Each structure stands twice: as structure tokens, then as C-alpha cells.
Amino acid sequence: MIRRLSQARERGIPEATVARLPLYLRALNGMAERGLATVSSEDLAVAAGVNSAKLRKDLSHLGSYGTRGVGYDVEYLIYQISRELGLTQDWAVAIVGVGNLGRALANYGGFVSRGFRVAALLDADPEVVGDHIAGLSVEHIDELEAVIRRRGVSIVVLATPAAAAQQVADRVIAAGVTSILNFAPVVLAVPEGVDIRKVDLSIELQILAFHEQRKTDRMTGGPAMAEEWPEAVDL
Amino acid sequence: MIRRLSQARERGIPEATVARLPLYLRALNGMAERGLATVSSEDLAVAAGVNSAKLRKDLSHLGSYGTRGVGYDVEYLIYQISRELGLTQDWAVAIVGVGNLGRALANYGGFVSRGFRVAALLDADPEVVGDHIAGLSVEHIDELEAVIRRRGVSIVVLATPAAAAQQVADRVIAAGVTSILNFAPVVLAVPEGVDIRKVDLSIELQILAFHEQRKTDRMTGGPAMAEEWPEAVDL
DNA sequence: CCCACTTTGTGCACCGGTTCACAAAGGGAC
DNA sequence: GTCCCTTTGTGAACCGGTGCACAAAGTGGG
Numbered sequence: 001m002i003r004r005l006s007q008a009r010e011r012g013i014p015e016a017t018v019a020r021l022p023l024y025l026r027a028l029n030g031m032a033e034r035g036l037a038t039v040s041s042e043d044l045a046v047a048a049g050v051n052s053a054k055l056r057k058d059l060s061h062l063g064s065y066g067t068r069g070v071g072y073d074v075e076y077l078i079y080q081i082s083r084e085l086g087l088t089q090d091w092a093v094a095i096v097g098v099g100n101l102g103r104a105l106a107n108y109g110g111f112v113s114r115g116f117r118v119a120a121l122l123d124a125d126p127e128v129v130g131d132h133i134a135g136l137s138v139e140h141i142d143e144l145e146a147v148i149r150r151r152g153v154s155i156v157v158l159a160t161p162a163a164a165a166q167q168v169a170d171r172v173i174a175a176g177v178t179s180i181l182n183f184a185p186v187v188l189a190v191p192e193g194v195d196i197r198k199v200d201l202s203i204e205l206q207i208l209a210f211h212e213q214r215k216t217d218r219m220t221g222g223p224a225m226a227e228e229w230p231e232a233v234d235l
Numbered sequence: 236m237i238r239r240l241s242q243a244r245e246r247g248i249p250e251a252t253v254a255r256l257p258l259y260l261r262a263l264n265g266m267a268e269r270g271l272a273t274v275s276s277e278d279l280a281v282a283a284g285v286n287s288a289k290l291r292k293d294l295s296h297l298g299s300y301g302t303r304g305v306g307y308d309v310e311y312l313i314y315q316i317s318r319e320l321g322l323t324q325d326w327a328v329a330i331v332g333v334g335n336l337g338r339a340l341a342n343y344g345g346f347v348s349r350g351f352r353v354a355a356l357l358d359a360d361p362e363v364v365g366d367h368i369a370g371l372s373v374e375h376i377d378e379l380e381a382v383i384r385r386r387g388v389s390i391v392v393l394a395t396p397a398a399a400a401q402q403v404a405d406r407v408i409a410a411g412v413t414s415i416l417n418f419a420p421v422v423l424a425v426p427e428g429v430d431i432r433k434v435d436l437s438i439e440l441q442i443l444a445f446h447e448q449r450k451t452d453r454m455t456g457g458p459a460m461a462e463e464w465p466e467a468v469d470l
Numbered sequence: 471c472c473c474a475c476t477t478t479g480t481g482c483a484c485c486g487g488t489t490c491a492c493a494a495a496g497g498g499a500c
Numbered sequence: 501g502t503c504c505c506t507t508t509g510t511g512a513a514c515c516g517g518t519g520c521a522c523a524a525a526g527t528g529g530g
Contacts, residue, residue, distance in 0.1 A: 018446075019438070019442055022441040023422070023438065048422060049422035049424075085448075086444040086447065087441065089448065091444055091447070100342045103335060104335035108436065115444065116444070155440065155443055178447065178450055181443060185261065187262075187282070197439045199434055201340065201434070203254070203257040203258065204416055204432050205326075205390065206260075208415075208432055209321040210253050211414065212390060212430070213320075215428070
């Protein structure tokens with residue numbers, strides 16, 4: 001099979017496509033477990049919850065890995081997507097902030113699937129330092145730079161209070177980290193070249209509330225009241 | 236002041252705008268605490284990390300609440316955005332799945348800030364049922380429909396294992412809930428009219444890994460090497 | 471009252487991404 | 501080999517969103 005290294009491959013994959021590749025990967029892993037050898041774009045699209053044309057265009061950005069009339073080889077596609085996402089490497093992740101959320105992240109199995117490794121937990125609270133969580137001992141934030149360097153940490157998860165997030169971000173960036181997953185509810189200012197992804201639970205809820213309000217307004221002219229909720233509709 | 240109820244107001248606010256309103260609201264609350272009476276689109280845009288023209292266009296979808304030559308009245312704008320997002324109401328939220336993540340969510344202060352109230356915690360594990368977390372007693376999943384009805388729950392947070400998520404989603408939807416925040420790493424199938432928002436920690440990490448790979452490839456041809464191997468669990 | 475200055479609100483060109491629809495490519499039957 | 505069937509890969513129209521740039525609107529000073 002001839003691999004095309006044309007303008008599509010090795011040249012900027014659209015951000016929207018990158019965001020969907022993990023979705024395809026998860027669906028493909030499920031199919032591989034069930035023993036499927038090949039899958040059509042239609043079936044994979046349904047499993048991933050997207051339009052099949054979109055899926056084909058996404059995969060075409062990686063190269064021509066399908067066979068017309070047949071579909072895609074499941075194992076081969078898993079390998080190609082994994083490679084593209086960089087999951088064939090081992091990524092050391094440090095979690096800063098070991099409060100409720102940090103603990104949950106450290107213990108959350110599905111969170112860190114293949115390719116990621118929680119390499120360190122750090123916190124500023126002396127009460128927390130030394131605790132053993134998920135097989136790791138919590139270290140003091142003073143060790144931040146040393147830990148990042150010694151363990152080759154390249155991705156940092158921020159689970160600190162909002163007030164501390166910017167300060168910690170500045171330090172990890174100064175230590176050479178350029179990929180940050182931020183759970184603190186603040187807009188971080190970072191220099192060019194640093195990738196920040198933000199997960200904001202409060203914002204997600206507020207977006208849901210907006211749509212929920214629209215729906216209930218449309219039906220009743222106001223929000224639903226307890227004890228007045230209609231009996232279950234059979235769907 | 237004459238409020239315009241033209242085509243802009245009360246008719247479809249762009250989804251991208253809705254997603255940014257909570258950001259503006261947070262920045263405005265910070266400004267109100269610091270005693271600022273008015274704010275220009277430029278200053279607010281910087282605080283929220285967006286382009287000022289975008290901010291003005293976003294706000295124009297709610298109506299003309301600014302004063303040319305002056306800016307926006309902070310308190311008034313907070314009220315308008317809160318109202319638009321439905322935060323002047325009280326939303327009862329149920330969290331299903333009280334594992335590490337569910338506990339973190341229940342305790343996460345910033346998560347349930349204004350307008351939201353955790354009204355119930357539910358789990359299938361008899362070992363967990365009865366535990367007291369964040370002032371609530373964990374109830375058995377069998378009570379799901381009754382709890383939703385009695386407490387007027389309109390938003391459900393799914394923090395269950397992936398295998399249980401679809402089943403729980405089906406039940407809460409049958410009980411009349413149309414807004415779900417899903418933390419389980421599965422694509423949920425839901426009927427028309429139900430709003431799902433997904434938070435997938437694993438996907439966020441994979442997207443970061445993709446960009447990190449690009450960056451390190453460009454510089455060194457490979458990932459950073461650790462001097463010291465962590466005693467971490469491979470998850 | 472008039473002018474200079476500030477800041478909003480928006481028309482318009484542009485851009486990334488989505489979707490349709492179909493030609494091209496491969497497989498299998500005979 | 502030929503024909504028919506399936507499914508990919510992609511050209512092209514479309515769509516929502518972004519950002520520039522500016523006219524409109526309001527403030528304050530003299």
C-alpha cells in the first residue's frame with residue numbers, strides 16, 4: 001500500500017477533526033474488542049455519533065486508509081489514529097492541586113487511558129503533602145520545577161483554586177511545559193506557543209440552564225415547579 | 236430606557252454566543268466586587284479573553300444595553316446576562332454516580348455557584364448509599380424517578396461508569412429531564428429535544444497530546460526523555 | 471451650542487467547517 | 501473479462517461565526 005504524503009498528510013489537520021479523532025478511536029476500540037475486522041464509514045459514524053461524510057473527510061486528512069467497496073480495517077485504523085494523536089508515545093502528566101477534583105482525576109481510570117501516565121501529584125497544603133493517592137505520594141508545590149524536569153512531564157493538569165491557577169501556570173510554563181489542561185475557573189494568560197484547554201463545569205451547567213429555560217418557557221411560561229412535573233412520557 | 240424586543244432579542248441567540256456569556260458574567264462579577272460601575276467593551280473583552288468586536292456583537296444579541304462613549308453598566312449587564320442564562324431561577328441538579336468524580340462534583344464549590352443547587356446524589360452501590368456528602372445523603376438509584384419528580388430536578392449530571400450511562404440517561408429522560416451533563420466516556424443516544432453536554436477528560440488530554448507531539452517533533456524529533464522513571468501506576 | 475473625543479452597534483468580507491451528491495475505485499459473481 | 505454492487509474520497513455549495521472598519525450615538529469642555 002502506497003502512503004500518500006501529499007498536502008493532506010503532514011499538513012495541518014483541521015482542529016475540528018483532531019477533536020473527533022479520539023471519538024473514532026474509542027468506537028474502534030470497542031469494535032476491535034467485539035472482533036470486527038473491517039467497518040464502513042456509515043457504521044463507524046453511527047457509533048461515534050457523527051455524519052458519515054464528515055467521518056470520511058476527517059479520515060481522508062490522515063491519508064487514504066480505506067478500501068472502496070469494503071470499508072476500513074479496524075486494527076489498521078486504530079494504529080493510524082493512535083499514531084496521529086501521539087498515543088504511541090508515553091506522556092507523563094502532573095496534576096497540580098489535590099483537592100476533591102484533583103483526587104478524582106488521579107483516581108479516575110477512564111480519564112487516563114492509553115499513552116498517559118500520572119507521574120506526579122503536587123499541592124501547596126502541608127496537610128495534604130505526603131498523602132498517598134492512586135499509588136503516588138503528594139509532593140509539595142516547591143518541588144514543581146524539579147519534578148517536571150526529572151520525570152519528563154510534558155502535560156500539566158491544573159486543579160487548583162482559581163486564585164492560584166495563573167501563578168502555577170506561569171511556573172510550569174517557565175519550566176518548559178507547553179500543554180495545560182485547566183480546570184480552574186479563570187481565563188489564563190499564556191504566551192504564544194502554549195496550548196491551553198479549559199474544562200469549566202460551571203459554564204457547562206449555565207449553557208444547559210439557558211436551553212432548559214427556553215424549553216420550559218415555551219411550554220409553561222415559567223420554570224417547572226416541584227410536584228407539578230408531568231408523569232413520565234413513554235419514549 | 237427603551238428596551239428593543241426586535242428580531243435580535245427573544246429570537247435565537249447564536250450558540251457560540253451562549254457559550255461565552257458565562258465567561259462575561261464571571262469577569263463582570265469580579266469587576267463588581269472591585270467596585271467598578273461601568274466597563275468598556277475593550278476592558279471586558281480583555282478580562283474574558285476575547286476580541287472586543289465579538290463581545291459587542293454577543294451583547295448586541297441580548298439588546299442594546301451599552302451607552303456609546305461610556306460603556307456598559309456593570310450591575311445592569313450582570314442582571315441581563317443572568318436573566319438570559321436563566322440564573323435568576325433556582326435549578327435543582329441531581330448527580331448520578333457517587334464515585335470519585337461524583338464526590339468531587341458534589342463538593343466543588345465553584346461548580347454550583349449561582350442559581351444551581353445539588354438536590355440529590357444517587358448511586359447503585361449499596362456500599363455508598365447512605366453516605367453523607369456535602370450535606371446530602373446518597374440515595375439508591377431505584378429512587379431516581381421519585382427523587383426527580385419530588386424535588387423538581389431539571390438538570391442531571393451523569394458521573395456513572397460508561398457501561399451504566401446510557402441506561403441511566405434513558406431513565407432520567409423518561410422521567411422528564413431534558414438537560415444532561417455527561418461525564419461518562421460514551422456517546423449517548425437521546426431523542427430529539429434533549430440537550431446533552433459532554434465533558435470528556437480523556438479526549439481533552441488526547442487533543443493536547445496531538446499538539447504536544449507536533450511541537451516536540453518539530454524541535455527534537457521525539458518526546459522529552461525522563462531522567463527518572465516515576466513510580467506511577469499505568470492507568 | 472458646537473466641536474472634539476470616546477465607545478457602541480453593525481455591515482460586510484472572509485474563513486473554517488459541514489453536508490450533499492457523485493465520480494472513482496475496488497470486490498465478487500459468472 | 502465484464503457487469504453490477506458497495507463504499508470511499510472529494511468537489512462544491514452552503515452555513516455559522518469572526519473580525520475589520522466605520523457610521524451613529526452619546527459625553528464633556530469651552
